[in-house]
Amino acid sequence: MKTMIYSFALALSALSLTACSDEKFEGDPVRDLSTTTEVFNSVDENHFSTYYQPAIGRVGDPMPFYDQKAGEFKVLYLQEYNINDAYMFHPFWGLATKDCANYTSLGEVLSTGKSALAQDAALGTGCCYYNEADGLYYIYYTGHNGQLKNVETVMRATSPDFKTWTRDHVWELKGDDYGFSSIDFRDPQIFKTDDGLYHMVIASKNKFADFTSTDLKNWTPAGGFNMVWDRMCECPDIFKMGDYWYIVYSEAYRAEWSRKVKYMMAKSYDELKACFNDPGANWPKDGREGVLDSRGFYAGKTASNGTDRFIWGWNPFRSGANYMEKNVNTDNGGEPNWSGALVCHKVVQHADGTLTLGEVQGISEKYNQEKSVSVVDQQGLSQTGEDYTLTGDNAYVLFNRLGYHNKISFTVKTSNNWDKFGISLVRGGSDTKKYYTMVVNPENENTRKINFEEEGTEGKGFIAAIDGYNFTRPADNTYHVTIYTDNSVCVMYINDNVCYTNRIYGIQKNTWSINNYGGSISISDVKVSEY
Structure with a gap:
């Protein structure tokens, strides 16, 4: 029977791979984190601090x-x-x-x-x-x-x-x-x-x-x-x-x-x-x-x-x-x-x-280091200062790369009772073949549910077994969204009335977007902070 020593060796091996992968990417002058949208196959740290996971097991x-x-x-x-x-x-x-x-x-x-x-x-x-x-x-x-x-x-x-x-x-x-x-x-x-x-x-x-x-x-x-x-x-x-x-x-x-x-x-x-x-x-x-x-x-x-x-x-x-x-x-x-x-x-x-x-x-309070937010790609976007409007199907605004531990907050107001929007992670530019989206989906005029989808030209679409639950559409069509990530753990809250927890790998060091699927949505108060 293999012993716990084997598990410990695996953990050390994973830690070594993490360090090497990050060092290689950051030291490559061809890839500039601040200006490119290329998707990086990032991996988790060995230690999760906010959503605790032991270094071994x-x-x-x-x-x-x-x-x-x-x-x-x-x-x-x-x-x-x-x-x-x-x-x-x-x-x-x-x-x-x-x-x-x-x-x-x-x-x-x-x-x-x-x-x-x-x-x-x-x-x-x-x-x-x-x-x-x-x-x-x-x-x-x-x-x-x-x-x-x-x-x-x-x-x-x-x-x-x-x-x-x-x-x-x-x-x-x-x-x-x-x-x-x-x-x-x-x-x-x-x-x-x-x-x-x-x-x-x-x-x-x-x-x-x-x-x-x-x-x-x-x-x-x-x-x-x-x-x-x-x-x-x-x-x-x-x-x-x-x-x-x-x-x-x-x-x-x-x-x-x-x-x-x-x-x-x-x-x-x-x-x-x-x-x-x-x-x-x-x-x-x-x-x-x-x-x-x-x-x-x-x-x-x-x-x-x-x-x-x-x-x-x-x-x-x-x-x-x-x-x-x-x-x-x-x-x-x-x-x-x-x-x-x-x-x-x-x-x-x-x-x-x-x-x-x-x-x-x-x-x-832990995520208290505010980071700059900038638009690195878009489609169907009109912008006034730090307020954004997305119009039409497949409209999106792509923001700069995230860190290992992120707090993302923003407000979305939809133009009618049927508008659909989503938040994508592990996303690159317009040619990204696969990326991962938490979709606030209209089940009917007055009911919403969070679905998880693999989007992109090669994406599978709806992913079973990780969708949320039905909740009532806000009467004023306003959604105050806050997302916390700790490595691959991702938790989203809406209006202190909806909670959605998922595991999404590859969030860190990649860009993210807010998307619109028909109609129009207005976006304000976009903030990102880390610790």
Whole structure:
């Protein structure tokens, strides 16, 4: 069996290739970055800072909580390597952050079990909770071992300092002891209800199991409640925000239109559980069936510091020989690659209780080095100062090259209810054969959806499995757009009402454009900043 040393060697090799590729391009006098539009086959840095990805391996299911003792968010996650041991994999690693934009690695927090025959030979998703009453941190986690009758059980470990952890080898929850699955019994999440009881909700086959406790130690079965029809809903996260109760979950139904992070809402915990009895009738009244992001964001779970609530999920990596192959390899037979970079959004609650995901202030403040913006190519453009108008089909304005970490913001106003526009990345001049566009597409007069397309003379057009969700057209046809990139991770927000996460390779050191597809659009306040 190949060891982790091999993975480390691969990572060093990738870092070496990155440095060589960039150095060769920047040192070539024939290619001037400031004046040419030639597409450069750029590659990611080895380290992702804003949307955290470790130098070796990737981030799996995040488990955030606010550590009131330390005054910071901590995010546990399943550490994924390129090559995992056959039975002992996914130890918990940890991060600490105060602003959700800069992370300090805590290294390995909870190791896998000590042998391939242990119930927790592999670790699965769980949660962490600090108990002020006894001064202990509790990690409740999934012990996974495909060789055993109970493939998954819920286990726990405690620590007085978040450094030294003691496994409780006596305590364990087995699903089949309570009428649940012995195979799918995972992702415990703890929260407190209005009656003062602690609840632990666990994802099982077609059902959520519910347990209660008064002390975080002793747990009593409290029945269960349905999932969405016959689908497995992973990583449940239940919380109260204002006057509403919410459950955020990741639908594991393996269809490209469905496998996304979603939520349900109700005025009480009991009503929340009842939402799943007829989810089609009880989706949040937001026109998007409770979908929070694209398929480029998965296993989302939230944490609050008492003022703001944030959600963390992973953005999958893609396979391929170059940026062109990677950018269209979104479905992989209907299932994206598992694990990637850690993406954080702010949870935005609207007056009617519905939720959307929005910008994180700490990330916005991090991208504070404003860069000059200049037009390097255009078609169908008229310009007045720094305001632009695009008219006609295939009109575009192409802007100068981006860096490795970019914040792009601008405002688009469409001339009517049917105008269609997009933002292209990894784009060169008018002869570019392939480039990648996030299209704000009119599904009908009053509904929009973000599609991902490979455009250009040799482009495939619409790319399945990475489109967004339906949202209502702004009444004034004005779209305030903000895009953040960290290497290949790309997150777009519109009007604090739409969130779209994707992985687009080759963004750095290439030009970008805003496009119009018929009719006309006006563009203003174009800004680019880095860090």
